[in-house]
Amino acid sequence: MPLVMGMSMLLACQMLGELVTIGLSLPVPGPVIGMVILLGGLLLYGKVPEGLRHTGEGLLRYLTLLFVPAGVGLMVHGALIGADWLAIVLTLIASTALTIAVTAWVFDWLQRRWGVSGSEDGDR
Amino acid sequence: MNVVPLDTLWVYLAASPLLSLLATLVAFALAVRLNRLLGGTPLLHPVTLAIAILIGWLWLIDMDYPRYFEGAQFIHFLLGPATVALAIPLYDHRERVRRLLWPLLIACVAGIVTAVASTLGMALLLGAGQETLVSLAPRSVTSPIAMGIAEQIGGIPSLAAGLVLLTGSIGCALGPGIFRLLRITDPAVMGFSMGLAAHGFGTAHCFARLGTVAGALAGLAMGLTGLLTAFILPLVIQLLGMN
Numbered sequence: 098m099p100l101v102m103g104m105s106m107l108l109a110c111q112m113l114g115e116l117v118t119i120g121l122s123l124p125v126p127g128p129v130i131g132m133v134i135l136l137g138g139l140l141l142y143g144k145v146p147e148g149l150r151h152t153g154e155g156l157l158r159y160l161t162l163l164f165v166p167a168g169v170g171l172m173v174h175g176a177l178i179g180a181d182w183l184a185i186v187l188t189l190i191a192s193t194a195l196t197i198a199v200t201a202w203v204f205d206w207l208q209r210r211w212g213v214s215g216s217e218d219g220d221r
Numbered sequence: 222m223n224v225v226p227l228d229t230l231w232v233y234l235a236a237s238p239l240l241s242l243l244a245t246l247v248a249f250a251l252a253v254r255l256n257r258l259l260g261g262t263p264l265l266h267p268v269t270l271a272i273a274i275l276i277g278w279l280w281l282i283d284m285d286y287p288r289y290f291e292g293a294q295f296i297h298f299l300l301g302p303a304t305v306a307l308a309i310p311l312y313d314h315r316e317r318v319r320r321l322l323w324p325l326l327i328a329c330v331a332g333i334v335t336a337v338a339s340t341l342g343m344a345l346l347l348g349a350g351q352e353t354l355v356s357l358a359p360r361s362v363t364s365p366i367a368m369g370i371a372e373q374i375g376g377i378p379s380l381a382a383g384l385v386l387l388t389g390s391i392g393c394a395l396g397p398g399i400f401r402l403l404r405i406t407d408p409a410v411m412g413f414s415m416g417l418a419a420h421g422f423g424t425a426h427c428f429a430r431l432g433t434v435a436g437a438l439a440g441l442a443m444g445l446t447g448l449l450t451a452f453i454l455p456l457v458i459q460l461l462g463m464n
Contacts (some may be wrong), residue, residue, distance in 0.1 A: 109301035109428035114305070125451055126366055128304035131443050135308035145309055154307030156299060157436065160425035161268050163250050163300045167386065168272035173286050174383040184347035186383065187343065188357060192339040193391045193418055196361060197399050200332035200414040200442075206406055207324035 110135040122186030222383060235284065246276040246424040269390040292452055296344065300421075307424070310437035317409065317434070318441060325413065329445050332417040332425025335360040337450075360388045363420040366447040374458045385420065393426045397406025408435040418441030430456070 114131030117123070123130070139145060145153075156163075171178075178185060252270035259265060277290055290297070311318065318325070337358060344354050356376035359367040361384065371381035396415050405411060408431050415423030416439030424443050428436035 104302065107305045110305045111242050111301045113424050125370070125448055125463055126304075126363075126410075128301045129363075129366070129447055130253040131301075131305040132308045132440075132444060135305050136311055139308060139312040140315070153309040156303040157428055159268075160428060162246075162271075163296055163303055164268055164386070164389070164425065165245055165249055165271050165275065165298040165332060166290060166407065166419060167382065168268060168301075168328070169275045169289060169293070170281070170286055170379070171272065171383045171386060171447055172276045174380050178328065178380070178383065181349045181353045183346055183355065184349040185387075187347060188340055188349070189360065189384070189388055189391050190286055190395070191343055192336060193361070193388055194338040194399060195339045196332055196418040197392060197414045198226060199335040199401065200328050200417045201403055201405050201410050203331045204324055204413055205403075205407065205410045207327055208321065208407075208410065213384035215262070217351060218325075 099148030099151055101148075102146070103148035103150070106135070106146070106149050107152060107156075110138070234284075237297070238292030241284075242295055244275065244278060245271075245293050246362050248278065264394045266390050266393045266422075266426070268393075268425070272386075284362045284369055284435055307406070307437075307440035309443055314434060314437045315420060318438075321409070325445070328413065330372045331441065331451060332414070332442075333361075333446060333453060336418065337454060341461070352377055353380070355458070357384055359450060360384045360459065361418050361420065363443050364446050366451055369431045370451055370454055372454055386422070389419045389422025392423050396423070396426070409438050410433055411435055412438035415439050417446050420446070
């Protein structure tokens with residue numbers, strides 16, 4: 098039963114998230130709101146139910162696999178990408194590298210400046 | 222792993238979701254093996270490999286994408302609950318997130334501004350078309366959010382989704398080298414920058430390679446970037462008069 102309970106909790110949060118997104122016509126997808134809802138619930142409850150942890154961590158372990166079906170959709174955009182492919186590829190590579198570098202550098206610098214070591218995750 | 226007897230049951234198989242479902246799992250397992258054989262190089266990420274294998278396979282058996290997706294949608298569907306499940310590692314590391322709240326927020330805004338500005342700047346310089354340009358803008362955001370943004374600012378949602386996936390695999394390939402260059406070893410910093418620049422791909426990569434701290438922060442960065450970009454980007458596009 099723990100798997101059933103865990104999956105039910107995840108799907109319930111996702112459904113609530115979808116309802117909020119549609120109800121308030123937010124530009125954010127339902128699952129992201131669902132994640133915020135679940136986080137709020139866990140903070141209130143004070144711990145992660147065993148079934149939820151089991152199911153959730155199982156899903157996250159195979160997160161990469163879940164992107165494959167959407168990725169295969171690239172084949173549909175072959176013609177669109179073909180027209181501007183050099184500009185697209187160069188832009189993606191340069192800009193992604195720059196984004197990773199700037200984010201890492203800023204975060205690293207701020208973390209040092211804030212004087213937080215970043216180690217040990219105690220409970221509240 | 223069993224090989225499906227294609228020759229006799231072909232008519233039945235081509236119409237059933239089973240074949241695409243199985244093909245996806247087999248291609249992924251094969252890609253993971255292949256990547257491990259190549260020494261686990263991030264240049265050929267298992268996801269990128271699996272996608273390439275599947276596109277080749279679909280081309281070989283002459284199946285179109287909507288038909289394939291009928292079967293593969295069962296895997297695709299799990300992305301929703303998996304996104305919700307990102308709350309679990311975030312909860313586990315809540316203390317660290319609270320202590321780092323301001324650095325996280327500032328780094329996030331810096332990252333988004335870099336991503337959008339460098340993308341639009343380079344694409345303009347290289348003479349990309351207007352539609353491509355606007356579809357490129359939200360590329361570092363997780364694909365469901367990016368599609369919404371692209372639609373709002375006049376891009377092509379499906380192209381945006383494709384570019385998001387390309388960005389993800391490029392991010393996973395470049396990330397480790399950049400961290401080595403900048404001498405960054407803190408999994409929190411690596412996770413956060415990967416999640417910001419390479420969304421779900423980066424997050425999955427972090428969970429698989431760098432552990433749960435990096436994964437949790439990558440998930441946080443992905444969510445935060447998606448939320449903030451959804452609000453910032455339409456304003457930037459309006460300011461630049463691009464729509």
